[in-house]
Amino acid sequence: MQRKRIAIIGAGPSGMAALRAFKSAERGGTDVPDVVCYEKQDDWGGQWNFSWRTGTDRYGEPVHSSMYRNLWSNGPKEALEFAEYTFDQHFGRPISSYPPREVLWDYINGRAVESDVKDAVLFAHAVRRVEFDSESERFTVTVDDLRHKATITEVFDEVIVATGHFSFPNVPDFEGIGTFPGEVIHAHEFRGAERFAGQRLLLIGGSYSAEDIGIQSHKMGARQVTMSYRTQPQGFAWPDGVDEVPEVARFDGSVAHFVDGTSREFDAVVLCTGYLHHYPFLPHESRIDSPNNLYPDGLYRGVTWQKNPRLHYLGAQDQWFTFNMFDAQAWFVRDLILGRFALPDADERQAHIDEWKSAYAEVATDEAAVRFQADYIRDLIEQTDYPMFDLDEVVATFLAWKADKKVDILTYRDKAYPSVMTGTMATVHHTAWMDELDDSRERYLSTQLDADEASEPVS
Structure with missing residues (x-):
């Protein structure tokens, strides 16, 4: 057969x-x-x-x-x-x-x-x-x-x-977005937050992509991060320089107008629209x-x-x-x-x-x-x-993770959990996530001593 x-x-x-x-x-x-x-x-x-x-x-x-x-x-x-x-x-x-x-x-x-x-x-x-x-x-x-x-x-x-x-990105249309003079990309095209350092960034979307790209951009020096939600805000205790606003109604050049009647000027837009x-x-x-x-x-x-x-x-x-x-x-x-x-x-x-x-x-x-x-x-x-x-x-x-994020959206990645499979307790990374700017495998797997030496200024 x-x-x-x-x-x-x-x-x-x-x-x-x-x-x-x-x-x-x-x-x-x-x-x-x-x-x-x-x-x-x-x-x-x-x-x-x-x-x-x-x-x-x-x-x-x-x-x-x-x-x-x-x-x-x-x-x-x-x-x-x-x-x-x-x-x-x-x-x-x-x-x-x-x-x-x-x-x-x-x-x-x-x-x-x-x-x-x-x-x-x-x-x-x-x-x-x-x-x-x-x-x-x-x-x-x-x-x-x-x-x-x-x-x-x-x-x-x-x-x-x-x-x-x-x-395959979902890319909705917004009235006037063709007049926006800055960069407009979908989260699918996002490759690094450093590009938004010093910029006023609008993230359209109210879920995980907006949350993570927003916090990454804040970490990498964005001047202001604004997230626009359609149904309800994510509701975290955002740090200074990060906030949420309702849905975008229209664009007029670099200015985004929101359904609550407010408006702001932005340098770049990321569509976190799924x-x-x-x-x-x-x-x-x-x-x-x-x-x-x-x-x-x-x-x-x-x-x-x-x-x-x-x-x-x-x-x-x-x-x-x-x-x-x-x-x-x-x-x-x-x-x-x-x-x-x-x-x-x-x-x-x-x-x-x-x-x-x-x-x-x-x-x-x-x-x-x-x-x-x-x-x-x-x-x-x-x-x-x-x-x-x-x-x-x-x-x-999962529920503990959700609670940790509500306490502090910037520090939840510094928490540790035991393995469900082996019982092994996770370690705490040698550097707080907000301070860790090297994402490489080598840096991550290095010891605390290695990390300290790597962060020392060269004389």
Whole structure:
């Protein structure tokens, strides 16, 4: 009997989770399908594969990553830790709860390297079309090999879409914004806050991107940071030089007018207005068409396309949990493909979707949202051999993080939490986050003595 062939589209954290899941089954003695992963970037890591480029990459493809140079984790690493590859295992010693970008990339790369799955990834391969033939019940996948300028076509039994949904910016229009003489970019194009030193910066948006880019810009010397919200303010105790105002009504040159009748002059604008589900390689009937929420419509158990259960999505949800949720989803999809449990019929699947959508409709607070996603992950893990971990303790870590931010938005990254997986208490970074201007892995992993010596003036 011919082995199944599985296509994974994207080698970011979700695609890497799928590769790890199949490798785990293979190491356990299971005969697994042939797996091919297509990644349009030159390396894996998805958003965590930082590029200085914006707009288009070296091949003329839209730049995928929205990562910026001086990003530090804005949530505790203890909430995203892999259950079967811990921070202790990777670094060999405790580290702080809020690592910078390079350190988190090193962690996810380390697990993928340990999995020995890189030979399953075809880099610089952009998927152009995925077509399903209902007669043969197989997919034809058309891919451009960007390095060799060749188009290839392959046939697969099932497809896993792991491209994420934080790379195609939502760019609304504002009356008069074309008259603004300064820089206007989307958060997708933001690469570093130093560029706004001494400037009056307007961030349009009231969520995590606005919060983090705003505080980063304040840290790097912006003259004034103003965040414009549409529904409600974030409500933190902002430091002097940072504040929130209601929605923008219109622009008149460098002046922004707000719906409360106030106005201010700005030097630059960053649109922190979110992202759209965008799957141009899929036919419209196979694409998620949903706002960014915790339970997108059309997905059985949040992963399998109801209209065609041979098509699966990983990481399509809005996210409190990240890496370990992608694992839970990947292990479930893997076991479904391996036939370790039977797929219910369409009516049963729809009833399951409706049940979870009904539960999601009752979610009214951040705490309820975190618990909803924890319950979702628990439901997936209970059906696979992925190591169960204390999801309630992760919820507690999330809630403590939220409380720390309310106390002081500038110092919450200096807090430490214990690992849910190992119990190891995180260290406190040798330098307070507001004072730490070197985001490199080398600086971060240096000792206090090393850090002190590095900060001494040269005589």
